[in-house]
Amino acid sequence: MTLSCGLDFGTSNSTLGRVSTAGPELVRLEGAHQTIPSVLFFGFEDDRLRFGRAAVAEYVTGAEGRLMRSLKSVLGTALFNDTTRVKARRLGFGEIIGLFVGEMKRRAEAELGGTLRRVVMGRPVQFVDDDPAADRQAQDQLEAAVRAQGFEEIAFQYEPIAAALDYERQVNGERLALIVDLGGGTSDFSLVRVAPERAGRAERADDILATAGVHIGGTDFDRLLAMSRVMPELGLGSETLDGKRYLPVAPYYDLSTWHRINRLYDPAALRDLRSTMREARERNKVETMVMLVEDRLGHRLIGAVEEAKIALSDADSVDFVFPVRERQVATTLTLAHLAAALADSIGRLERTIGEALKRAGVGPEAVDSLILTGGSTLVPAVAGRLSALFPDAEVVRTDVLGSVGLGLALEARRIFGP
16 A cells, blocks of 8 residues: 655654544654654664664663764755764765655554655755755755655655644634744744635645745754853863963864764864863863763763753753763753843844745734744743734644644645545
């Protein structure tokens, strides 16, 4: 039996949706879970490749291997053409993305009892900001990776539009909705007219008043929080012994950015870091960073920053403590710290929303519904600013990790049928 599906390959989490007789639903991809973290772990000790939660769990045990995460962020960038070493092999990012999508397909087929050949893939409004050629290249790269896994018919839909299709099932009348999709790597905004009588139409172009996007997401928030509060504990912002200059910023930026951390593990990069340590006035801090890199704890450190960021959704402050051998990287993270770290990014999000409104020719007062999807909408500083921009709009919190996949499933049924 040949089937169609909607596939949301996310920076942080991924889902796969189908439409059954009961309506759109997400397929269980990892035990009882309908989401799977977009993570792979190449185990060096047992030569096994693990995905999702199993990959994270194996990595956390301290097993030797290579963790790959935030792969969507490399699409359309020069980094996509790089390769990463996995023991004796070198793998391209397109191949690694294909391995993950192929595993999603295999698990879904086992769950559904059929063969998936037709797919609607979600995509951000912009993979790459202000570069149409790179944006098109990013979609082509993703399409090639997906096609290599056995999908024969591939269509694309904007992720915020997919979220609108999911929301439209519950409205009773016509509404102008602003879809706010804040994912792990991108933030997209779409003004869409939704109504029960419009659902299921083959052509919805006239209902999309405007779209705008910016390459900012949850992983950027992690980086900004790490750079502002954690990296100074490792020497960022400190001076050299002679007091003539500050230490280089680049290693700290790499350590704070998921898909750049592996660069620090290169022998030449580690030698440069040790040289920086010898020149540093606060040598002890930089020495801790060297130890951290030597022990390949970079991804684990930023994972801890991400956990602290999430914890700040429910608490005013978090004590951050990260062990490195017999030492600790310790600081306090507060809501005020997070808001300050994200201020410029939230400003860019606000300007992008303003661009979407301008393109649609409407003001904030015209928006009836504010549809929030994507995990980053839970960040208090972000949610508070959105509410302030649209005080009269109904705030609708969708399944922040699943609404896009459900909408893509509906789109797949419309385009391909069952």
